[in-house]
Amino acid sequence: MTCMNHKHILQIKNLSVTFTQYEQGLRKTDLRVIRNLNVSVGEGELVAVVGSSGSGKSLLAHAILGILPQNCDAEGNIWFQEELLSPERIKELRGKKIVLVPQSVNYLDPLEKVGKQVRKEQNEKSLRRKQEELFDFYKLPQKTADLYPFELSGGMARRVLLTTAMMESPRLIIADEPTPGLHLEAAKKAMSHFREFADKGNGVLLITHDIELALEVADRIAVFYAGTTVEEAPVADFQSVDTLRHPYTKALWRALPQHGFHPFPGNQPYAKDMPNGCPFGPRCPQLTSECEGNIQEQTIRFGRVRCIHAK
Amino acid sequence: MNNTGSITVLQKYKRKQLNQRSQTLMYIASGSIFLLAITVIGTLVGDIAITTNFTQKNFLPHMAHPFGTDWLGRDMLARTLKGMSISIYIGLFASVISAVIAAVLGAAAATLGKKVDAVITWFIDLVMGIPHLLLLILISYALGRGTFGVVVAVAISHWPVLTRIIRGEILQLKEANYIKIAEKLGQSKMKIVVKHMIPHVFPQFLVGLVLLFPHAILHEAALTFLGFGLPPEQPGIGIILSESMKYLSLGMWWLALFPGMVLMTTVLLFDVVGGSLRKMIDPHSAQE
Amino acid sequence: MILEAKGISFGYKKDVNLFDQVQITVESHERVGIIAPSGFGKTTLCQILAGYIKPISGQVLLDGKDIHKIQGYCPVQMIWQHPEKVVNPRLRMKGTIAEGDEIEERIMDGLGIERDWLNRFPGELSGGEMQRFCIARALGKRTKFLIADEISTMLDLITQSQIWNFLLAELAERKIGLIVVTHSTPLIERIATRQVVLATNYDI
Structure with missing residues (x-):
């Protein structure tokens, strides 16, 4: 082995x-x-x-x-x-x-704010806290949650995809x-x-x-x-x-x-x-x-x- | 630890008995045969449809007259088939004219510059903005009703949707890299149209044409039913239905039921054939 | 022949340009490597140099003539990053390759194109096989300049070196100028006679 x-x-x-x-x-x-x-x-x-x-x-x-x-x-x-x-x-x-980090922002829903997608449409306090922690960890400003995918730069989009993947502690x-x-x-x-x-x-x-x-x-x-x-x-x-x-x-x-x-x-x-x-x-x-x-x-x-x- | 001899099946492609494409082909073939049969038989019945026989009037459906007879003793099966074939002819004629208008306008809008495009798009919005039946009635009435009025009305009110599709396809195609490359390789405009554009747009055009039939047939029948279409001496399906209305209250349900069902079936069949054709041509569903 | 880009600027958004006032002059015996960072708009720059897109300002001139005024076969040909996006999916490869000048057997052999691929549709070829056709298509006998947009990053390294080794010999023999735009510096050091480094306006 x-x-x-x-x-x-x-x-x-x-x-x-x-x-x-x-x-x-x-x-x-x-x-x-x-x-x-x-x-x-x-x-x-x-x-x-x-x-x-x-x-x-x-x-x-x-x-x-x-x-x-x-x-x-x-x-x-x-x-x-x-x-x-x-x-x-x-x-x-x-x-x-097991989570997938895909190639591009095209995997995000263009019509929904980033924060909501990261939390998979749920709004519990614990999830919000986790999201905030992860945004901090990946150096994303907290206001990113209120942006739509098209407003993200390439680098931010990659980190958002990563945040989404990390929410479930894979x-x-x-x-x-x-x-x-x-x-x-x-x-x-x-x-x-x-x-x-x-x-x-x-x-x-x-x-x-x-x-x-x-x-x-x-x-x-x-x-x-x-x-x-x-x-x-x-x-x-x-x-x-x-x-x-x-x-x-x-x-x-x-x-x-x-x-x-x-x-x-x-x-x-x-x-x-x-x-x-x-x-x-x-x-x-x-x-x-x-x-x-x-x-x-x-x-x-x-x-x-x-x-x-x-x- | 991992030396299990067996292997896990992760996914099994559910093959249908008949593969999807043969099934689609079957739909197209059987639909076309049925429609062709209605048309041919309807054309051949000739006088039976208008022959009156007062000894056999108001019969319920039975062996000799499967669709029954009307108040003048005319065989309803023959009348229905005749009426349906007339509607199909008119539908065919009107949709072909509509489709040709759509092809010409769609291509013009996409290729002749912004001004032409703006005018044609404006016309599309205009025609689509008016309630369909109202437009049909207006045109047919203005042209003195009759067969001519119906055909023209149906033909010149059904082009906008297909025009939009063709315009969109060509616009998209013009931006395709392989067409720009062909220009840089010195291919003439004509060659690009023949080699790249027509093979792409023609199938879409054909599907659009077939999908126009059911609309055209239904609208012709509606127009005639309301009295703005075919003259009463023609056994159009709209005429049969509107006449039978008077006898419905006398309990003669078969006068409306069978012709109505044949109309529905025909319209649905055209829709199935058109939809199946599209499925075969569309690359997104072609592999299913 | 000389291919000149004179002060070209381009942007998709108002106010923010991808690049401003880019100046490049290439002679037909040169191989110029342009190194540009991610997000620079490399493909856009290539398309401007090959006359596919008009810049917002500035001009691309071939021996002093505006490239957009050239009729018929354009001596500046481009090879694209994604071959599957630049061939008509409904045409067999022999139809695609027959569009420009007749392609010599020698070129097909050099690029390792097997003859039975000619009867296939693009969907029946791998990316590397398709890219060979796209390169062959751009090597008509009237071609004087080649613009290469990251043409090999999607291919495996062996195919890359096969293609480049053939191209370099072919370009040298026919005195075809090359502009290759890429972010791979080892590749440029290998193939270019001159390097140009461009910076971006745009913050990624």
Whole structure:
């Protein structure tokens, strides 16, 4: 196991999400957007899932919260604080112990004042006090409660979304691209609140396309490729290409501008054109016939990797 | 600890026996067949609808006359079908004219500049501001009633909603990045219209057209019922209904019930067909 | 050729402009990186430079000619941040790519475009695959300047470096000028021959 010292808050094993879509006419196709995905978050940890946008990683957040679109099937085992969750239990926990911090203010109701939304339309004294405390904590002026979402600046909106999430004292935050369009310094600042939250013994699952940001703020990074996590590694392993395990992660490392910006041929396959076995197979220099079979995840040097050649 | 062999099903997509899209197609097909049947049979019954037979007057519905007969011994089934087919023809004609007006005005408002847009928008508000039936009566009356009056009245009072839709669609489309890019890539205006605009707007136009039918039919019947529409010698559905009013107090309920039900059914069917078409075209519901 | 932005200002709100009096001059052998902070209006600036939006004041000139007066194919082409927002969802990719100049096979190969993607609709391609088409579309033979608006931040790093490595070679060979607007400094250090740092008026 990767985090031996502390307990898991979240553990996901073999999560798969399949969409059913119409093609032309009446033909339906199944698109397996997420396949056999594993990821875990320990107490006090901030784990980043890094993948390119449009690759379906947001669906991971939606699956954990049970808010996937209607036309898809999902299966997989999700443990929250060592408890295996049923779909019903997920519905009980979401918004309370597991909360989502979404991408943008668009998730706020534009016609309702911020304060009311933060309190979910309730007006009890204890909730008001909690809201005031949280506003203070996130350095939002108390009068923010009387503003409408469009009156918030980008930074304030992010903190309001965070306040909303914190009202129920959650244990796990799932942050889906919480810093869109922010440059690295600003994004790091925005992420500091998540860091503080994790440091209190909670968990954060950060879903992002920005590997540079993930390298700055996360404890561990799960690399998402073609619908699955190919490698889950402590952030320190990204110091050098030799400590990384999966050939895709290595290629990713070499492609960073500060590491030479080396290109790598081929494309991430679209869900419809998925190869047998290892999704990275067709691009992989180490491809052998065994790669077309079922690839088991193995644990190497406190990191997990889905590659039979990894050392 | 986590080595349970089983896997939790988190969500199951409830596939219906017949998928939604086939179901929608079924609606469209059966609705269209039924409407076509009414129209064709109504056209073919010809004289039966106006043939009087005093030996068979005031019959209750029975085997030979499923809808009964009226005070002149005319078969009500034939009259109803005939009346309905006339209404459908008029509805069809009037909605096509309305839709063409809507397409021209909508496109003009969206493309010919602010002044033209202001004038057309003003007209839309004007026509929509007047109570519908009042407008219909005024136009039909001014044109000397009759078939001509009804068609013109229905045609020139039903365009505003569709005009608004088309204007909105084109305005939105003009702002679409891919159209601006096509301009920068040197595509001519004409090519952009043919390649990008028409394929986008035409389906909406078609749905709008089909959804105009029920309105047009209902308004034609209403106008005729009130005596501002078709002449009494035409067995329009409005005429049948208004005539039957006099006999309702004599207990001849079937004279109004069956024609009324056929009118309702026809109008609802058109609405179902139009609604289903929209569902198939609209990208938001197409995947359901 | 020279692309000049002369004192351009722009704002969406009254009184508050996103930026004022921006001056940029780029020659067609240059690759200029513009570093602008979050909330600067990077996309807006790109759209002004490529002639999609008129600035409130100032002008964009191509060899002294106002860019808005250019008819037909515009030698200044832009590549957008979100490829899925700039292709017609009802057209197959071959229809989309055929809109400008004919795109050489060499370019398609260089960008790693597989030929069977041509028959697909945008919804059947990933973001990275679609972006390759958008780049190819902007590389018609009459293109003299490329404006790139964070074109690769949404892509995975490997795709990013693939695309940039090809673009840099192509631009150098054809003497196409590049303006890339981004907040990623490592990227600009890698690709630009000159950097411009812009500050914002607007408090985020």
